[in-house]
Amino acid sequence: MINHDEAGAVRPLTLAWVSQHVNVGERIVRTEALHGGITAEMRRLTIGTRDGGTRDLVLRTFVDPYFVEHAEDLLDREAGAQTLLAATGVPVPGLVAVDPTAAHCEYPSLLMTHLPGRTVLADEGLETRVPLLARQLTAIHALRPDERPREYEPWTTADAVVPPNGADTVAWAAATDVIRKPAPLYEGRFLHRDFHPGNVLFDLPSPRMGDPRITGVVDWVQTSWGPADLDVAHCSTNLALLHGPAWGLRFAEAYEQAGGVLAATASERLYWRLLDALAFAAGAQWLARPWREAGRAELTTRAVEERLDAYVTGLMDALG
Template identity: 40%
Template sequence: MVSEGVDVAAALHWVEVLTSPVVRVEELRGGWTSTMLALATRSHGELVLRLMTREPWRTHGPSLTTREHEVQHALAATAVPAPRPVALDAEGEACGVSAHLMTRVPGAVDVDRVDPASLARLADVLAGIHGVQPTVDVRTFQSWAWQAKFVAPEWAADTGLWESAFDLLRTDPPGYEPRLIHRDFQHRNVLWSGDAVTGVVDWVETSIGPAWLDVAHCCTNIAIGHGSDRADAFATAYVERTGARPQSYFDVMDVVGFLPPPGRASFITAHDERERLEGHLLRAMRRVAS
């Protein structure tokens, strides 16, 4: 639902001035940071308009939308199936909030694509992203496992496990070869058409960092929904394609990053999902120990 105080009419007028009349508007579901509008235009085809409406991302909207715009420009010369940038209103001068207009890539999200063939295709796509040499300046990655999150969740079955994870993250991370990373690579940001991956979306968090952090983030998302066996299968598929060495430190960092900051509710509320998240952490910590 579009946030209060957002002038959608002004945003659509901005689009029409830059392109052509908008003949259809549909709000896309699933966005946590933004209002995402799918637009059909009279002569410029299908577009997507990101309106950075939700806090805390709205406050950082200018940098997030600018990053996505610049990264998509850089990806246009690669085989990565990303949207192409059309226009940017980073400061919200026309739209009232930071806005990014881009092409709409075909396909649909399918969070249940965890069969071996689909996981192999995901690994292929992620390896392709990590092989890109960026032609624009991209920030160094930020950990989402902040010190303030180092509190075992009240639902934890093994608080000692979490405390051990926090202790690990108080140490320096292992060395890594800097790579272009999507930073939020997961099923919700991958589009499928039939058996093919047709799009990777949501490039606002793109960074330079450890490739394994992208693998870890996808694994955590898979584990929450489908269990650690499927997550491990994805990691194995990535290793088989790249020869990468797993870095379990980043697996732990990613799991802890799913904890809410102080004063905010967790978005993982289902009992079975919490169990799977903790079980995934246990596997990662066992790998660290070995």
């Protein structure tokens, strides 16, 4: 009998598919919903091994109609990234099986190994974690795969930007004009494309036991080829919304201190930072919900919108 909470229950066809991809003599003994994701259902599956022990796997399932429609591309990209990165020093989950078209499961799904560590979204200790994030992102950008992933896609356009209520309309109009221009030329890099604290796992020992370290980078469904600035911009925006605009403005400096190379001019850097930040205007409520579920109760939709406004105006002051 499988022990699971109601939210963690795996659908019958998917359960049978998973059972085909564990070792002979192993069985699923527990399923548990993992919270914090926005686009997919995530579950931890505890597998009973033949020697009486256990090991964990993670199941990603797309059920929202929009993501089901795009699941084949997204899951193929994640499976490809996991396969590619298995031979590198980047800590990623190992691919176990993928059903991108729901040929066997009720919904498109990917089964992967479970990594140790946990996401950390608290303000405490951020000054120690930010350099680790920057070094990890630099290592990802240093990869030179034989086969490139597809070119990045922008997540907003100038015509789609709608400033939050109460935003500085003058600053937002100027920011929108920046991304209305053609994208700057760039040297392509291997991008995670959704790199931020919610997709990075940490081991946080007590101060007497050692320093924090990154144990995993997850969620590779948006893997792309594009400018390093775009990954830096995305992490910067998330840091600004989670921890305050000043942290968003500081992350690029940490990235360069870690050896990363960004666009040569302030105008080019501003373009990429705004291309990412302005895309958040339409989705503050979707970000705020999982962050509150993770313990950041003060991050209401309104609070996130206010931080986004302050971050955009800060970018215009600093780089505009």
